[in-house]
Amino acid sequence: DTEVTQTPKHLVMGMTNKKSLKCEQHMGHRAMYWYKQKAKKPPELMFVYSYEKLSINESVPSRFSPECPNSSLLNLHLHALQPEDSALYLCASSQAPGANYGYTFGSGTRLTVV
Amino acid sequence: GEDVEQSLFLSVREGDSSVINCTYTDSSSTYLYWYKQEPGAGLQLLTYIFSNMDMKQDQRLTVLLNKKDKHLSLRIADTQTGDSAIYFCAEVPGATNKLIFGTGTLLAVQP
Numbered sequence: 001d002t003e004v005t006q007t008p009k010h011l012v013m014g015m016t017n018k019k020s021l022k023c024e025q026h027m028g029h030r031a032m033y034w035y036k037q038k039a040k041k042p043p044e045l046m047f048v049y050s051y052e053k054l055s056i057n058e059s060v061p062s063r064f065s066p067e068c069p070n071s072s073l074l075n076l077h078l079h080a081l082q083p084e085d086s087a088l089y090l091c092a093s094s095q096a097p098g099a100n101y102g103y104t105f106g107s108g109t110r111l112t113v114v
Numbered sequence: 115g116e117d118v119e120q121s122l123f124l125s126v127r128e129g130d131s132s133v134i135n136c137t138y139t140d141s142s143s144t145y146l147y148w149y150k151q152e153p154g155a156g157l158q159l160l161t162y163i164f165s166n167m168d169m170k171q172d173q174r175l176t177v178l179l180n181k182k183d184k185h186l187s188l189r190i191a192d193t194q195t196g197d198s199a200i201y202f203c204a205e206v207p208g209a210t211n212k213l214i215f216g217t218g219t220l221l222a223v224q225p
Contacts (some may be wrong), residue, residue, distance in 0.1 A: 006156075031211065042202055042215035043157065056211060090156055097211040100145055107156035 023074040023091030031097040050097040052102040070071035118216035136203035143205040
């Protein structure tokens with residue numbers, strides 16, 4: 001298995017809803033990442049998990065809450081989002097933290113906040 | 115901070131070569147990457163180059179690296195319509211674990 005699987009593929013939520021995005025990999029990778037991508041822009045890093053511990057938070061608002069229950073799973077809990085949070089949310093993993101190993105990306109969750 | 119810069123758009127005819135350019139920010143970046151993103155899809159790692167190399171060839175793809183100028187390019191030989199996508203260069207600056215993407219180049223291949 002050489003994939004990163006993200007669910008759901010599409011999500012529409014209201015500003016008062018609570019939802020979660022899920023990401024799963026079975027490649028034995030020990031670093032996992034959340035990126036946010038707005039239309040016609042490059043992906044922007046949100047969070048880095050290294051050996052199941054949060055190592056980088058790029059000053060992301062607290063309405064986004066990441067969780068890494070085990071080495072294969074990464075969640076992003078969403079609460080009280082704003083319409084400007086609508087974007088493609090990408091999960092990635094790498095063999096270990098750092099540059100040398102390349103990052104494998106999932107196909108993303110397209111989130112619309114109404 | 116500085117952006118990793120790419121030209122916005124490139125249009126080529128099918129069968130021609132495409133050259134996509136990138137200027138990155140950190141001379142200590144050990145690896146430099148090229149990713150492809152098709153419409154509505156995630157990111158596919160195309161190739162990468164180690165910083166002590168000047169060139170890497172992988173089938174139709176050739177990567178050139180000029181460390182002095184912090185300039186990276188991706189040449190696609192015999193470009194096909196299936197190559198139409200957005201191409202991002204990426205680096206991991208310094209000792210960080212942050213993969214930072216360039217601004218992206220939209221490649222349009224005309225039949």
